[in-house]
Amino acid sequence: MIKKLPETLDGSVLFNVPLPADLAGLNELAPIIIKQHYAVDYLHTFGQDSPFFAGLANGKLLGTECPQCGYRYGTPKGHCTQCGARTRWFELPQEGQVHTFTVCYFGSEEFLPDCPFVLALIEWEGVNTLFLTRLLGVDPQAPSLDWVGMPVRARFRRNSKFKPTDVYFVPR
Amino acid sequence: MRNVYVVSGGVSKFTKARPDVTFQPMVKEAYDYILNDLGLTQPQAFELIDGTVCSYFSDHFARQLMAGIMVQDYLGLCPKPSFRVESGGATGGVCFQEAYKQVASGYLDVCLAYGFEKMSHVETWKGNEFIALASDQDFDYPVGGFYSGYYAMMVVRHMHEFGTTPEQLAKVSVKNHRNAFYNPYAQKRLKLTVQEVRDSPMVAYPLTRLDICVMSDGAAAVLLASEAGLEKLRQAGAQLAPAVQVAGIGRGTDAMRMADRPHQDFDQFFARNALPSEQTAETKAYYRELFERGTHYPGVHSFRAGRMASREAYRNAGLSEPLKELDFVELHDAYTSSEIQTYEDMGLCRYGEGGQFVDEGYPFLSGLDYGLELAHPGKLPVNPSGGLIACGHPVGATGLMQAVFALWQLQGTIKKHYGGDGTVQITQAKRGAIHSHAGTGTYVTVSILERK
Numbered sequence: 001m002i003k004k005l006p007e008t009l010d011g012s013v014l015f016n017v018p019l020p021a022d023l024a025g026l027n028e029l030a031p032i033i034i035k036q037h038y039a040v041d042y043l044h045t046f047g048q049d050s051p052f053f054a055g056l057a058n059g060k061l062l063g064t065e066c067p068q069c070g071y072r073y074g075t076p077k078g079h080c081t082q083c084g085a086r087t088r089w090f091e092l093p094q095e096g097q098v099h100t101f102t103v104c105y106f107g108s109e110e111f112l113p114d115c116p117f118v119l120a121l122i123e124w125e126g127v128n129t130l131f132l133t134r135l136l137g138v139d140p141q142a143p144s145l146d147w148v149g150m151p152v153r154a155r156f157r158r159n160s161k162f163k164p165t166d167v168y169f170v171p172r
Numbered sequence: 173m174r175n176v177y178v179v180s181g182g183v184s185k186f187t188k189a190r191p192d193v194t195f196q197p198m199v200k201e202a203y204d205y206i207l208n209d210l211g212l213t214q215p216q217a218f219e220l221i222d223g224t225v226c227s228y229f230s231d232h233f234a235r236q237l238m239a240g241i242m243v244q245d246y247l248g249l250c251p252k253p254s255f256r257v258e259s260g261g262a263t264g265g266v267c268f269q270e271a272y273k274q275v276a277s278g279y280l281d282v283c284l285a286y287g288f289e290k291m292s293h294v295e296t297w298k299g300n301e302f303i304a305l306a307s308d309q310d311f312d313y314p315v316g317g318f319y320s321g322y323y324a325m326m327v328v329r330h331m332h333e334f335g336t337t338p339e340q341l342a343k344v345s346v347k348n349h350r351n352a353f354y355n356p357y358a359q360k361r362l363k364l365t366v367q368e369v370r371d372s373p374m375v376a377y378p379l380t381r382l383d384i385c386v387m388s389d390g391a392a393a394v395l396l397a398s399e400a401g402l403e404k405l406r407q408a409g410a411q412l413a414p415a416v417q418v419a420g421i422g423r424g425t426d427a428m429r430m431a432d433r434p435h436q437d438f439d440q441f442f443a444r445n446a447l448p449s450e451q452t453a454e455t456k457a458y459y460r461e462l463f464e465r466g467t468h469y470p471g472v473h474s475f476r477a478g479r480m481a482s483r484e485a486y487r488n489a490g491l492s493e494p495l496k497e498l499d500f501v502e503l504h505d506a507y508t509s510s511e512i513q514t515y516e517d518m519g520l521c522r523y524g525e526g527g528q529f530v531d532e533g534y535p536f537l538s539g540l541d542y543g544l545e546l547a548h549p550g551k552l553p554v555n556p557s558g559g560l561i562a563c564g565h566p567v568g569a570t571g572l573m574q575a576v577f578a579l580w581q582l583q584g585t586i587k588k589h590y591g592g593d594g595t596v597q598i599t600q601a602k603r604g605a606i607h608s609h610a611g612t613g614t615y616v617t618v619s620i621l622e623r624k
């Protein structure tokens with residue numbers, strides 16, 4: 001049984017409020033709270049990481065590797081953090097393992113409609129860093145520590161949105 | 173470097189929303205608390221304070237750039253020198269350390285550090301989004317930006333590596349809410365059971381709502397001084413409590429994307445990240461075995477930044493055995509999981525032993541009934557204030573709030589400042605650590621405070 005109405009950010013448009021004639025009591029006046037909207041469109045560049053997104057659009061998962069020290073990045077880095085050299089691109093295997101995961105039953109406003117969803121970090125043999133992704137094809141109502149180490153494979157959206165969610169993983 | 177002393181501190185009551193004021197008067201409440209504590213008028217304080225450092229985390233929450241200078245003005249501290257610091261969740265801890273440096277360097281004799289956050293301007297889910305803007309916007313945020321989810325992934329790995337259990341996490345929640353029961357400034361003063369923590373709504377597996385700190389409106393301020401500054405305050409008639417010195421500070425960092433963090437082997441870990449207290453044959457053998465079973469460092473289960481900040485702070489304060497030499501710790505428990513992970517980073521126990529540290533009762537206050545069977549309560553109380561989980565986490569104020577509560581513990585003035593209730597006063601507390609931590613362990617500060 002619902003006993004409390006949810007608070008929402010819609011309501012009436014108000015153009016005036018009463019002001020007491022006696023100014024002496026104004027320090028005790030209740031605060032006036034208004035709604036302020038804020039929205040921006042940015043011209044965002046993926047810069048040196050752009051090939052990663054081009055890769056996703058073409059069904060490939062790209063990482064970078066250091067030609068100097070051999071460090072391999074599961075999420076691309078334009079320069080090697082270990083030795084400073086410019087990295088080069090390589091194709092990551094589309095099969096990997098779950099390094100760790102969680103199920104989000106709540107979240108940020110943008111992702112509330114997706115709840116519950118599974119976040120996972122993917123690891124690959126011979127790759128030094130991980131990759132954050134959504135894991136599908138598991139029951140979000142029955143998470144288990146056994147999911148750590150699960151063999152998974154990449155799937156790609158047919159119509160790319162140029163977001164890292166153009167790729168996601170499912171159990172192999 | 174000169175000796176630096178923490179002279180006084182104040183906090184506003186942390187609460188879900190303060191629609192009655194804008195951010196400036198909220199900071200003034202904390203500042204006025206200091207003036208009242210020292211028995212100084214504002215014009216007297218103006219003559220004594222050489223400069224300030226301001227901390228607030230989010231321009232999005234504030235929806236006001238340059239909010240710091242508006243506080244400086246409201247406190248009547250213009251035209252004194254000032255600047256704002258921002259370092260995510262560690263903003264308050266960094267503010268404290270930057271104020272320390274102003275004094276230690278000889279630039280200022282008396283420096284005020286103040287910080288605030290007003291998070292009630294948006295709904296919780298929008299607030300989650302604002303906080304998640306402090307994750308990589310190209311690779312992490314769009315996948316499902318949510319800090320509780322990030323920390324949940326970290327503790328799942330901790331559970332996998334070390335056998336940490338959700339019940340051990342829940343015990344931290346019971347402890348911190350119970351400690352806060354006696355703290356009049358805390359937002360959530362609750363007596364809970366492990367079962368109640370586990371039964372509360374799941375937010376991000378395995379973290380429930382009671383494993384996670386809440387958004388808050390609040391402010392805190394701390395006054396620091398050199399020996400010359402103390403003398404000036406004394407001359408002006410300030411009522412000074414027993415002196416508390418900043419014995420040493422340390423800071424560490426790690427990659428924003430936890431996916432990018434290294435997975436070092438045993439030799440790399442032991443050479444680069446082990447603490448002096450871990451340089452024994454027994455501990456070396458313990459770690460060798462742990463790494464042979466597959467552990468790498470830091471991976472995503474541990475906060476290397478917290479380890480390095482601790483190591484530096486202990487070195488600067490001349491500590492070698494933190495578990496024995498500290499009387500309490502106020503650490504950044506944004507999550508119950510990160511409290512357990514932080515025990516290990518700070519060397520209060522070894523990596524892998526954080527869960528057991530809780531089961532043994534070490535971080536609990538002795539003489540307080542938590543409704544739990546604890547073998548050794550009070551070995552090293554952690555978050556006697558209630559921490560972020562129970563006090564609230566108005567980001568820019570949080571690290572300074574820890575300094576205030578630590579100061580009162582070391583002065584032995586908890587009862588006075590808690591409205592006559594000294595239940596959580598640690599008897600004869602001589603040395604404490606404060607630990608401030610930014611998202612997933614990117615910036616971490618540790619400062620050691622000591623009663624002289």
Ligand SMILES: [Zn+2]
Nearest residue numbers: 066069080083
């Ligand atoms: Zn390299």
